Amino acid sequence: MARIVQPDDLGIAAAVDALRRGELIGLPTETVYGLAADATSDAAVQRVFSVKGRPATHPLIVHIADADGLETFTKQLTPNLRALADAFWPGPLTMIVRANQSVSRRVTGGRDTVAVRCPSHSVAHAVIRRLGHAIAAPSANRFGAVSPTTAQHVVADLGADIDIVLDGGECHVGVESTIVDCTSNDVVLLRPGAVTAEQIDAVLRADDHPQAPRVTDGTASESRAPGMLQSHYAPRARLVLHESGDHVDAGSAPVLDFSGDLHDAAQRLYRDLRQLDADGVALAHIVLPPPGGLGQAIRDRLTKAAAGR
Structure with a gap:
């Protein structure tokens, strides 16, 4: 070990x-x-x-x-x-x-x-x-x-x-x-x-x-660089993505909101996704940050994490 x-x-x-x-x-x-x-x-x-x-x-x-x-x-x-x-x-x-x-x-x-x-x-x-x-x-x-x-x-x-x-x-x-x-x-x-x-x-x-x-389109079949596959960075939990948290009907499922401070959202992104698996969560709702700037990177990771689930 x-x-x-x-x-x-x-x-x-x-x-x-x-x-x-x-x-x-x-x-x-x-x-x-x-x-x-x-x-x-x-x-x-x-x-x-x-x-x-x-x-x-x-x-x-x-x-x-x-x-x-x-x-x-x-x-x-x-x-x-x-x-x-x-x-x-x-x-x-x-x-x-x-x-x-x-x-x-x-x-x-x-x-x-x-x-x-x-x-x-x-x-x-x-x-x-x-x-x-x-x-x-x-x-x-x-x-x-x-x-x-x-x-x-x-x-x-x-x-x-x-x-x-x-x-x-x-x-x-x-x-x-x-x-x-x-x-x-x-x-x-x-x-x-x-x-x-x-x-x-x-x-x-x-x-x-x-x-x-x-x-470039990250779903391209040719992996020109790391992280360009359609599904990547993925927890076991299924993720449902939302542009806004205003109308999320989550029921008993947890909601992770990444729409606030972008530097904080980026730093805790993978920690929070890992915690879903540690807690045995099957389904979680995700509030995306706005596009552009660092928000684009966070959206990219979350979109790939949710793909194919």
Whole structure:
């Protein structure tokens, strides 16, 4: 069973030693907890897919210590890429770029592109720095299930398959990173997150780039990025979505209202969904936040969590 370890110097050292042995660790980031592997080890990366039950064609996100690390993964250092990295890194933005030939196709899901981000969480940053190179780290949960935002969530989901979870407390963002495709002149928003479309657009326009980011249809059959499947982030409970809480006839079913403070709603989103399952709830009513900004990310997660249920 996984040990929850404090992220002091001894804990960081133990986690990095585990990564160097090809093992997986639970790692806090500002978004959600990650299941981290040495990105240069094909065997370790393959174990990520096995432990999560993740399709091999579903690409992983590579986490780097700083923007200089981009050169390891791509030669496509475009003005768009540099502008977004300068504005939002370290932070919850993932950029898809054309991959160098040296990048493992296990990490990329067999594609010629790679997803890269630089996390802002001090623990994740310390691990990457001490390891000396990038990690591959999807969310530390079973594929398609509710993402983890505490060390205890990771142990509950994957405790039998990993040895160490670094405890960085509850994730302060609470939803996965924004993902943008930077492989062409357009910047295409693939997955909404804490870095909003409006913020991305403002950076590009300020840098004399006239195009706004475009939102792709997340139900597309081709999984260009993590989190694009129609059903994802799903609890066992069936969720009924409402645009407003004014006329919810819930009966005895619980009502979760995410229409208030958006930062609070994002941070507690997965905690609340997990609590439904812990309480054995079969049906819950969900009040959605308004679209736009961070609300768009919360709506995206809840819509996918409710799909197919």
